[in-house]
Amino acid sequence: MVIQDESKRRSFPKPEFTDAEAGAVDFPSSESRSYNYFTPKKKRATVYEDVTVDVQPDTDRYLSQGWIYAFQNGPGGYPLEWTKLESADWHRFRDPNEEWEKTIYHNNANVVRQIQQNLENAKKAGAYDGWSRGWTRFVERHLGAWMHVENGLGMHVFVAAQRSGPTNMINTAIAVNSAHKMRFAQDLALYNLDLSESIEDFDGSAHRSTWHSEPVWQPVREVVENLTAIEDWAEALFTTNVVFESLVGVLFRSHLVMQIAARNGDYVTPTLVGAGENDYERDLKYTRELFAMLVGDPEHSAANKRTLQEWVDKWAPRCCDAARELQPIWSQPQEKVITFNESWSAAVDGFRSLLTEFDLEEPKELAK
Amino acid sequence: MSRQSLSKAHQKITELSWEPSFATPAQRFGTDYTFDKSPKKDPLKQIMRSYFPMEEEKDDRVYGAMDGAIRGNMFRQVQERWMEWQKLFLSIIPFPEISAARAMPMAIDAVPNPQIHNGLAVQMIDEVRHSTIQMNLKRLYMNHYVDPAGFDMSEQAWANSYSGTIGRQFGESFITGDAITAANVYLTVIAETAFTNTLFVAMPGEAAANGDYLLPTVFHSVQSDESRHISNGYSILLMALADEDNRVLLERDLRHAWWNNHCVVDAAIGTFIEYGTKDRRKDRDSYAEMWRRWIYDDYYRSYLLPLEKYGLEIPHDLVEESWNRIVNKFYVHRVAQFFATGWPVNFWRIDPMTDEDFEWFEEKYPGWYNQFGRWWEAYNRLRYPGRNKPIAFEDVGYEYPHRCWSCMVPCLIREDMVVDKVDGQWKTYCSETCHWTDAVAFRPTYQGRETPNMGRLTGTREWESLYHNWDLADVLKDLQYVRDDGRTLIPQPHLDLDDGKKLWTLDDIRGIPFASPNIALNEMSDEEREQHVAAYRANPNVTA
Ligand SMILES: [Fe+2]
Numbered sequence: 029m030v031i032q033d034e035s036k037r038r039s040f041p042k043p044e045f046t047d048a049e050a051g052a053v054d055f056p057s058s059e060s061r062s063y064n065y066f067t068p069k070k071k072r073a074t075v076y077e078d079v080t081v082d083v084q085p086d087t088d089r090y091l092s093q094g095w096i097y098a099f100q101n102g103p104g105g106y107p108l109e110w111t112k113l114e115s116a117d118w119h120r121f122r123d124p125n126e127e128w129e130k131t132i133y134h135n136n137a138n139v140v141r142q143i144q145q146n147l148e149n150a151k152k153a154g155a156y157d158g159w160s161r162g163w164t165r166f167v168e169r170h171l172g173a174w175m176h177v178e179n180g181l182g183m184h185v186f187v188a189a190q191r192s193g194p195t196n197m198i199n200t201a202i203a204v205n206s207a208h209k210m211r212f213a214q215d216l217a218l219y220n221l222d223l224s225e226s227i228e229d230f231d232g233s234a235h236r237s238t239w240h241s242e243p244v245w246q247p248v249r250e251v252v253e254n255l256t257a258i259e260d261w262a263e264a265l266f267t268t269n270v271v272f273e274s275l276v277g278v279l280f281r282s283h284l285v286m287q288i289a290a291r292n293g294d295y296v297t298p299t300l301v302g303a304g305e306n307d308y309e310r311d312l313k314y315t316r317e318l319f320a321m322l323v324g325d326p327e328h329s330a331a332n333k334r335t336l337q338e339w340v341d342k343w344a345p346r347c348c349d350a351a352r353e354l355q356p357i358w359s360q361p362q363e364k365v366i367t368f369n370e371s372w373s374a375a376v377d378g379f380r381s382l383l384t385e386f387d388l389e390e391p392k393e394l395a396k
Numbered sequence: 397m398s399r400q401s402l403s404k405a406h407q408k409i410t411e412l413s414w415e416p417s418f419a420t421p422a423q424r425f426g427t428d429y430t431f432d433k434s435p436k437k438d439p440l441k442q443i444m445r446s447y448f449p450m451e452e453e454k455d456d457r458v459y460g461a462m463d464g465a466i467r468g469n470m471f472r473q474v475q476e477r478w479m480e481w482q483k484l485f486l487s488i489i490p491f492p493e494i495s496a497a498r499a500m501p502m503a504i505d506a507v508p509n510p511q512i513h514n515g516l517a518v519q520m521i522d523e524v525r526h527s528t529i530q531m532n533l534k535r536l537y538m539n540h541y542v543d544p545a546g547f548d549m550s551e552q553a554w555a556n557s558y559s560g561t562i563g564r565q566f567g568e569s570f571i572t573g574d575a576i577t578a579a580n581v582y583l584t585v586i587a588e589t590a591f592t593n594t595l596f597v598a599m600p601g602e603a604a605a606n607g608d609y610l611l612p613t614v615f616h617s618v619q620s621d622e623s624r625h626i627s628n629g630y631s632i633l634l635m636a637l638a639d640e641d642n643r644v645l646l647e648r649d650l651r652h653a654w655w656n657n658h659c660v661v662d663a664a665i666g667t668f669i670e671y672g673t674k675d676r677r678k679d680r681d682s683y684a685e686m687w688r689r690w691i692y693d694d695y696y697r698s699y700l701l702p703l704e705k706y707g708l709e710i711p712h713d714l715v716e717e718s719w720n721r722i723v724n725k726f727y728v729h730r731v732a733q734f735f736a737t738g739w740p741v742n743f744w745r746i747d748p749m750t751d752e753d754f755e756w757f758e759e760k761y762p763g764w765y766n767q768f769g770r771w772w773e774a775y776n777r778l779r780y781p782g783r784n785k786p787i788a789f790e791d792v793g794y795e796y797p798h799r800c801w802s803c804m805v806p807c808l809i810r811e812d813m814v815v816d817k818v819d820g821q822w823k824t825y826c827s828e829t830c831h832w833t834d835a836v837a838f839r840p841t842y843q844g845r846e847t848p849n850m851g852r853l854t855g856t857r858e859w860e861s862l863y864h865n866w867d868l869a870d871v872l873k874d875l876q877y878v879r880d881d882g883r884t885l886i887p888q889p890h891l892d893l894d895d896g897k898k899l900w901t902l903d904d905i906r907g908i909p910f911a912s913p914n915i916a917l918n919e920m921s922d923e924e925r926e927q928h929v930a931a932y933r934a935n936p937n938v939t940a
């Protein structure tokens with residue numbers, strides 16, 4: 029216990045009336061109450077713009093002394109050469125989701141609260157009792173395997189890429205994307221834990237062996253690992269969010285799990301996976317905004333399209349193969365609500381419309 | 397969640413990572429450290445499920461306080477002297493915060509331990525939080541404080557000001573060069589553990605004493621994330637220590653990071669606390685006293701010293717010399733004097749010191765008046781335009797300093813200045829250690845071993861070189877530190893806004909030539925230079 033030294037009088041700073049309030053005095057700039065170093069997208073800057081724009085400086089804007097540290101064998105800061113794509117003005121990009129700390133915590137906290145609530149209710153209501161053996165296996169192995177996809181991409185594509193983009197707006201959007209991915213991965217992992225505690229013969233370790241060695245998943249794992257190996261941050265972003273997600277992610281989450289869970293008596297899984305889908309749609313918005321900006325670039329449009337086409341041609345076939353290898357899992361649940369071909373053509377439709385949006389050609393593998 | 401289920405949850409999350417067999421993650425950032433022999437050390441754990449709601453709750457408190465401050469007319473009691481320095485502080489700090497986020501993948505690349513990866517990824521989100529919440533605080537200041545000029549051009553001013561480069565090291569150092577040097581030793585082991593965890597707690601106390609209770613609300617909230625970051629850094633440090641080969645690099649990096657943090661952070665935060673306050677109670681701690689408690693006792697003695705048991709050589713000499721510079725060599729006071737000398741090229745206003753301030757300084761730093769008192773009297777005397785030029789261009793017995801090529805704070809402890817021709821250019825350094833930083837540490841070899849991943853010092857490091865032989869009025873126009881009437885300067889050497897005649901304009905500074913000391917130094921003959929340097933070191937720089 030602290031014994032107060034009575035000889036020493038406690039002392040406090042004295043508050044003082046200073047009238048340092050806005051409007052107290054009139055003088056030049058006394059009404060200059062907005063950040064004036066950037067042009068907002070709309071008439072007035074949003075809070076998102078105010079807290080994001082120009083926090084990462086740029087030698088093409090105001091950074092007059094240049095970057096003061098460099099890598100031994102290259103420039104410092106955020107070199108434009110870290111992607112093959114070019115832009116007349118990278119700073120034009122704004123995240124349509126306007127993510128900053130308040131939205132990040134608000135949205136994600138809502139999601140985890142909702143999910144936890146659902147899981148508790150499900151347990152209480154014995155929601156897993158009616159699961160067939162086939163469905164239990166499906167969730168245990170295949171939904172289980174998917175947690176690795178989300179985590180691997182979150183950690184090694186998105187966390188990694190947010191170091192590399194040329195503006196704060198781009199990097200922060202990517203950082204938020206990574207938070208979604210990792211949260212979703214953990215949601216799936218903790219759901220898996222819940223299930224192994226609630227369902228007698230649920231094998232909580234099967235997700236690992238499935239992911240590591242079950243043949244149907246190996247091509248997906250191969251693509252995911254290769255996505256993490258891409259050095260060009262924009263290639264990693266584009267290929268993951270546009271190519272892989274459309275052909276494999278959406279295929280599995282939206283056009284398989286979300287379609288068949290309820291018919292197999294599972295009302296819990298869709299709430300989790302739905303949250304992941306929601307995040308993906310949100311993240312796709314900024315991705316589309318960014319790449320639409322680049323294909324519509326006043327100076328580099330043609331070159332950017334060529335580069336994006338190369339990426340599509342390189343990665344779409346791999347993703348198509350991986351998707352097709354997954355086909356056997358469509359026939360595993362008891363209730364086969366949907367065929368692989370139906371799911372696949374829905375996924376391909378989504379991918380096609382993205383390609384059209386970016387004015388890119390469809391790779392021939394899609395038609396097969 | 398119960399303790400048991402929490403630990404099960406943590407265990408479960410570790411199952412998410414896997415050993416890849418087809419391809420491994422791109423190695424964008426290299427390190428000369430090795431972790432092959434390292435046993436895995438785990439940091440404090442955090443799962444997203446509890447993380448997001450926990451932070452949201454913290455946010456709610458911050459935003460509640462912000463609303464309350466506005467409703468309660470906080471700015472009627474805020475000291476302008478304090479708020480003006482916030483234009484500088486809050487221009488700098490969001491960049492180091494966001495840089496910390498960007499640094500995380502560098503550490504993830506370097507350290508093979510999925511548990512640490514998780515901790516670092518959560519830290520990345522924290523840092524986005526810190527950066528944007530601070531930008532938002534600044535926005536509130538801009539909207540509600542009497543003089544928004546300087547807040548309104550914050551990120552631009554910071555990017556073209558000499559003071560920005562001083563601050564920017566605390567940020568660029570996190571994201572450039574050797575991944576471990578940057579993202580672990582500099583960022584976490586030194587910057588977060590020693591300097592932010594202590595002084596960002598000390599500074600809010602000073603803010604509150606000056607009527608600003610929002611800064612404490614925001615910074616304490618920011619600070620509450622820090623223990624997890626410190627734990628991330630400590631785990632990596634322990635892993636690095638497991639390999640004998642890392643020892644020499646760790647020792648190099650502790651020296652560089654310690655010294656640079658001292659030079660930069662003590663310069664800035666020291667000035668804010670000592671010269672930004674109106675609180676002159678004799679029993680309020682001086683910056684030196686805070687430093688002794690927070691950094692010397694809490695950090696050095698309880699965190700750094702125990703590392704010796706791992707056979708690591710701790711930079712005792714540099715810790716002692718930092719203390720010596722603060723308490724005996726008047727480091728902070730010289731920096732504050734320099735900021736005030738340079739007032740025309742600042743983007744904030746600096747209040748003159750009064751007799752009450754003098755008395756407090758003399759009490760806390762005996763000998764202060766003899767060194768600085770008469771200069772501050774001159775500053776006060778010359779504070780209005782019309783009869784005189786800005787103090788830097790009047791003869792008050794103050795010789796404008798050379799800049800340190802490494803830490804970019806000027807060579808203010810004049811007798812310690814080192815001059816050397818490095819990479820073909822004559823350069824000045826504030827200290828032996830800053831000379832070593834450039835000439836020895838940031839090089840592709842170190843003590844006979846290859847260090848291809850170590851960073852380099854680049855950029856136009858002497859700010860004055862950008863404006864050599866310019867007219868001061870043109871410098872200000874180029875910087876755009878001009879108010880919305882197109883002529884009144886943003887910076888002023890006083891706080892009197894009520895009388896337009898007291899405000900300096902472009903006209904008041906036109907015709908004053910601006911010069912770069914480094915260009916002058918390089919134009920000298922060997923003999924001239926030696927004489928110049930000897931005189932520089934010998935000049936006590938005291939106003940008569
Ligand atoms: Fe931080």
Ligand SMILES: [Fe+2]
Nearest residue numbers: 800803826830
């Ligand atoms: Fe220095």
